[in-house]
Amino acid sequence: MNAAQVRAWVEKLAKREQDLPFFIIDGVAYTPKQFLQQVLSGTNIGTRLMALKESGKLSQLAGDQKSVILLRLKLLLQSKLGQQKPLFVTLVNGVGPKAYTAAQLLDEINRGTPVGNQWINNEAGYMRKLLEVG
Amino acid sequence: MCFQRLKQWLKKLYDWLTEEPPVTNGGDGKIPANTFLFIEPQQHYLEYSSKVIHDLIAANKNASQQVVELIGADANEAKIKEALTSLNPAVFSGTGHGNYTTYTVECTSPFMKVGDPNVQLFKGRVVHLNSCETAADLGPALISAGATAYVGSNESFWFYTGDPANSTRAVQSPFLCEWQFDVSLLQGKTVADARADMVAKYEEELAYWVTGDGKNHPDAGEIARLININKSISVFLGEGQTTPSPGGGGGGALSVPPEVAVPVAFGATFAFLWMVLH
Numbered sequence: 001m002n003a004a005q006v007r008a009w010v011e012k013l014a015k016r017e018q019d020l021p022f023f024i025i026d027g028v029a030y031t032p033k034q035f036l037q038q039v040l041s042g043t044n045i046g047t048r049l050m051a052l053k054e055s056g057k058l059s060q061l062a063g064d065q066k067s068v069i070l071l072r073l074k075l076l077l078q079s080k081l082g083q084q085k086p087l088f089v090t091l092v093n094g095v096g097p098k099a100y101t102a103a104q105l106l107d108e109i110n111r112g113t114p115v116g117n118q119w120i121n122n123e124a125g126y127m128r129k130l131l132e133v134g
Numbered sequence: 135m136c137f138q139r140l141k142q143w144l145k146k147l148y149d150w151l152t153e154e155p156p157v158t159n160g161g162d163g164k165i166p167a168n169t170f171l172f173i174e175p176q177q178h179y180l181e182y183s184s185k186v187i188h189d190l191i192a193a194n195k196n197a198s199q200q201v202v203e204l205i206g207a208d209a210n211e212a213k214i215k216e217a218l219t220s221l222n223p224a225v226f227s228g229t230g231h232g233n234y235t236t237y238t239v240e241c242t243s244p245f246m247k248v249g250d251p252n253v254q255l256f257k258g259r260v261v262h263l264n265s266c267e268t269a270a271d272l273g274p275a276l277i278s279a280g281a282t283a284y285v286g287s288n289e290s291f292w293f294y295t296g297d298p299a300n301s302t303r304a305v306q307s308p309f310l311c312e313w314q315f316d317v318s319l320l321q322g323k324t325v326a327d328a329r330a331d332m333v334a335k336y337e338e339e340l341a342y343w344v345t346g347d348g349k350n351h352p353d354a355g356e357i358a359r360l361i362n363i364n365k366s367i368s369v370f371l372g373e374g375q376t377t378p379s380p381g382g383g384g385g386g387a388l389s390v391p392p393e394v395a396v397p398v399a400f401g402a403t404f405a406f407l408w409m410v411l412h
Binding site for chain 2: 012013014015016017076077080085086087088089090091092093094098099114115118119122123125126129130133
C-alpha cells in the first residue's frame with residue numbers, strides 16, 4: 001500500500017466519513033484524513049496505519065473498538081441534535097416509540113437499549129464495508 | 135409433407151399462445167399463478183413504504199397478472215380475508231408495523247399472530263412482510279402452516295423520514311431494496327432469484343450512499359447505516375424454486391385468450407405462406 005492508494009481510498013469516502021475516527025493505534029483514534037496526513041508526512045504511525053488497513057483490521061485490540069464506535073455515532077448524529085422532527089422510523093409494533101429524532105436515537109445508543117444496540121452492532125460491520133471501498 | 139409441418143407449427147403456435155399458466159407448486163396446488171395481493175396501509179408512517187410499492191407495482195405488472203392492492207382504510211382484516219378468498223393469491227405482500235409474533239395493518243390493527251387461525255390462510259403462498267421482527271416467530275409459524283416461502287425482518291426495520299413519503303431517493307431507498315423481491319416476482323422470476331435480486335438491490339443502494347452520487351447528501355451516513363441494518367436482519371425462509379408468476383416479464387406462456395390467439399395464429403400462417411410462395 002502507498003500514499004496514492006490511501007488518498008484514493010479517503011477520497012472515495014463521503015466527506016463526513018473522512019472526519020470520523022476510524023483506526024486505533026496505541027489507544028489513539030485516527031480519522032481517514034488523519035491517516036492520509038500521517039502517510040504523507042512519512043511517520044511511523046502512517047506506516048503502521050497502512051499495515052492495519054492492509055490487514056483488514058480497524059484496531060490492534062478488539063476492545064478498542066467499542067469506544068470508537070460510540071464516538072463515531074455521536075459525531076454522526078450531533079449536527080442534528082437540535083432538530084425536532086423525527087428522521088428515523090421503525091416498523092415496530094409495541095409499547096415503545098416508532099420514530100426517533102437524532103437526539104432520541106443517540107440517547108438509545110448511549111443507554112444501550114435494543115434499538116441503540118442495533119446501531120452499535122451494525123457499526124463495526126459498516127466500518128469494514130468502508131474499509132473495502134478502496 | 136409441407137402442409138403437415140405447417141399444421142404442426144400452427145398447432146404449436148396456438149398452444150403457446152393459449153397455454154394456461156401453471157399453478158404454484160406449494161400447498162394444495164389449487165392456487166392460481168400470476169395472482170398478487172398487496173397490503174398498503176398509510177397511517178403511522180406506513181405511507182413511506184406503501185407509496186413506493188404502489189408505484190413499483192404500476193411500473194412492473196402486466197396484463198396476465200391479477201393484482202389487488204388494499205390501500206389505506208381498505209387494509210383491514212375483513213377486506214384482506216375477503217381478498218384471500220376471492221383472489222386466492224400466489225403472493226401475499228404487506229407492509230405494516232409488527233413484532234416477533236404479530237403483523238398489523240392499518241391503524242396498527244393486528245391481522246395475524248402466532249397461534250391464531252389467520253396464519254393458516256397462507257398455505258401454498260409466498261409471503262413477504264415488510265414489518266419489524268416478524269422473522270423471529272411469525273415467519274417460522276407461517277412456514278410451519280404451509281406457506282411456500284417467507285421474507286421478513288428479525289429485528290427493527292429502519293427508514294428515513296427527512297422528506298415527504300416517496301418524494302426523494304433518500305426516503306424511497308430502504309423500500310426500493312425491500313420491495314425488489316416483489317418487483318422480481320412480478321417480472322416472472324423464481325422466489326430464489328427474487329431473493330437474490332433483493333440482496334443485490336441492497337448492495338446497489340448501499341453503494342449509492344457510501345461511494346456513489348448520494349454520498350454527500352446531508353444524511354447519507356445515517357441512510358447508508360440503516361440500509362445496512364435492514365440488509366443484515368433480512369430473513370428468507372422456505373422454498374425458492376417456485377415461480378409464482380410465470381406470465382410475468384413477458385416471457386413464457388402469454389395466456390392470450392383464444393379470440394386473440396386464433397387470428398394471430400392465422401395471420402402468422404398467412405404471412406408464412408406468403409413468404410414461401412414469393
